[in-house]
Amino acid sequence: MSLDAARSDLILGLVGTGTMGRGIAQIAVAAGVTVILVDALPGAAAKARDAVAGMLAKLAEKGKLSAEACAAATSRLKLGESLADLAPVHVVVEAIVEDIAVKQSLMKELEAVVAADCLIATNTSSLSVTSIAAGCRLPGRVGGFHFFNPVPLMKVVEVIGGVMTEGWVVEALTALARRMGHAPVKAKDTPGFIVNHAGRGYGTEALKLVGEGVADFAAADRILKGAAGFRMGPFELLDLTALDVSHPVMESIYDQYYQEPRFRPSPITRSRLAAGLLGRKTGRGFYAYDGDKAVVPP
Numbered sequence: 001m002s003l004d005a006a007r008s009d010l011i012l013g014l015v016g017t018g019t020m021g022r023g024i025a026q027i028a029v030a031a032g033v034t035v036i037l038v039d040a041l042p043g044a045a046a047k048a049r050d051a052v053a054g055m056l057a058k059l060a061e062k063g064k065l066s067a068e069a070c071a072a073a074t075s076r077l078k079l080g081e082s083l084a085d086l087a088p089v090h091v092v093v094e095a096i097v098e099d100i101a102v103k104q105s106l107m108k109e110l111e112a113v114v115a116a117d118c119l120i121a122t123n124t125s126s127l128s129v130t131s132i133a134a135g136c137r138l139p140g141r142v143g144g145f146h147f148f149n150p151v152p153l154m155k156v157v158e159v160i161g162g163v164m165t166e167g168w169v170v171e172a173l174t175a176l177a178r179r180m181g182h183a184p185v186k187a188k189d190t191p192g193f194i195v196n197h198a199g200r201g202y203g204t205e206a207l208k209l210v211g212e213g214v215a216d217f218a219a220a221d222r223i224l225k226g227a228a229g230f231r232m233g234p235f236e237l238l239d240l241t242a243l244d245v246s247h248p249v250m251e252s253i254y255d256q257y258y259q260e261p262r263f264r265p266s267p268i269t270r271s272r273l274a275a276g277l278l279g280r281k282t283g284r285g286f287y288a289y290d291g292d293k294a295v296v297p298p
């Protein structure tokens, strides 16, 4: 099998139109790919289409995209009512909840709809691509395509081949990433791949540091940005990613490494998740948000 990622009539199905799905849809339509948006939550795909159209319009206002290119990209955003509308797509990218059972069940539903040569990619942050594909009729067509938030600005993507992934899938995802202006980096199918494995040294250690009372979270952010040169502090990053995504990622990496102590998640994120302090998306995480402005809550 093969997929010509450069074909001008490429159609991509995007399942899960939250933070990541929107970003992926934006870079895809900007690169001339038609995108069909599908979400399990009624109204969510339409909301996502409007949000992506708004982002493209902003780029046009700033002169980063011509008016014609903006109109053409926006016209390539299509709404799907259900997975059944993905029958014509050449490639599907899923960006739904980070839960292995839910992703596995989505794979089965997708396989019942799409063509036998359709590539299926998962944007999972931490789960095993091999396990996500395990129940598939054709697991060889499933690969990892792990973008970073915010997708249009973070111009790198991890391309992951699982145990059963066929070579053409990795090659096609690599080519598709380049077409969308992103630099692909190949990674082995291991817990957290590259970034979320190495990132434990940043996020998990910073949480330990705060848990041990070495510094408060805002001080840790300030010093890690100012002295260590990171663009965002670990707590700013947790607020951007949102704890309903990052805490399960931390748990999943810990479990997949057989409770390796250095990956142990923090009770701090578990209790803040339970309290609904997810981050920017709920208006309060470690910081409180007034639009884009972050303040330290009293």
Ligand code: NAI
Pocket: 015, 016, 017, 018, 019, 020, 021, 038, 039, 040, 041, 044, 094, 095, 096, 097, 098, 099, 102, 106, 123, 124, 125, 126, 146, 147, 148, 149, 240, 241, 242, 245, 249
């Ligand atoms: P999100 O919560 O913003 O969006 C998830 C969307 O999926 C929601 O619109 C929800 O209604 C929909 N959904 C949930 N279950 C569904 C199902 N069974 N079928 C169809 N739609 C369904 O989540 P976000 O942040 O976009 O994350 C999505 C995926 O991307 C996760 O696997 C996450 O680990 C991964 N990821 C997240 C990053 C981040 O910084 N937020 C970074 C890189 C990867």
